[in-house]
């Protein structure tokens with residue numbers, strides 16, 4: 001579903017992503033794990049067509065992210081770190097606006113179903129301003145799901161949330177994964193990658209320094225936990 005070949009992106013003299021090769025199969029939940037500045041967001045921005053690679057190529061569903069950006073975008077749901085919701089509007093209004101923008105049919109029904117799925121029925125008509133951080137995050141993810149994407153890109157979906165709320169969001173991500181959507185998620189949190197991802201790439205200084213299932217990485221690099229592997233590979237920084 002996703003093929004990344006020798007992808008490179010520079011900012012001035014700094015290399016944010018440095019020759020990354022990565023294939024992600026349909027239905028996989030893949031985690032990109034690494035410290036601040038490792039290149040995770042840049043890689044996700046390239047996949048989402050927002051940033052062009054300086055070298056190499058990236059393809060989603062067989063479509064090139066540069067020359068076939070429109071086709072790529074139709075397959076994608078993207079959630080970046082900033083919530084960028086309209087804070088004066090309610091969840092229902094935010095989702096309805098998004099659905100109309102994408103010319104979806106049966107908007108009212110779709111929006112009601114999504115609000116139920118997100119567990120936001122009690123807050124459906126409350127301005128976003130008055131929702132908790134966790135509820136806002138759910139809403140942003142739900143908004144990205146409105147178009148029924150084949151691939152969901154989640155850039156640090158739980159950063160800044162407290163642990164209990166983070167676990168609530170994990171349930172939502174598991175539900176999306178179990179529905180067959182391919183997921184690429186970036187995270188600082190080792191336990192998040194272990195909880196959600198069948199395969200993990202550890203990224204540091206723009207390079208993938210280890211790749212495999214959490215269990216494989218622990219076995220290959222000496223555990224006892226994935227966290228030890230991350231630290232051993234020198235990618236251990238956390239917020």
Ligand SMILES: Nc1ncnc2c1ncn2[C@@H]1O[C@H](COP(=O)(O)OP(=O)(O)OP(=O)(O)O)[C@@H](O)[C@H]1O
Nearest residue numbers: 011014015016034035036037038039040041042043
């Ligand atoms: N627009 C930009 N202009 C200049 N440098 C940038 C830009 N975006 C990213 N960088 C640099 O590229 C490198 C990789 O950044 P990136 O945001 O991809 O890392 P990250 O792993 O997502 O980090 P974080 O966990 O902090 O979000 C960093 O050194 C960063 O300073």
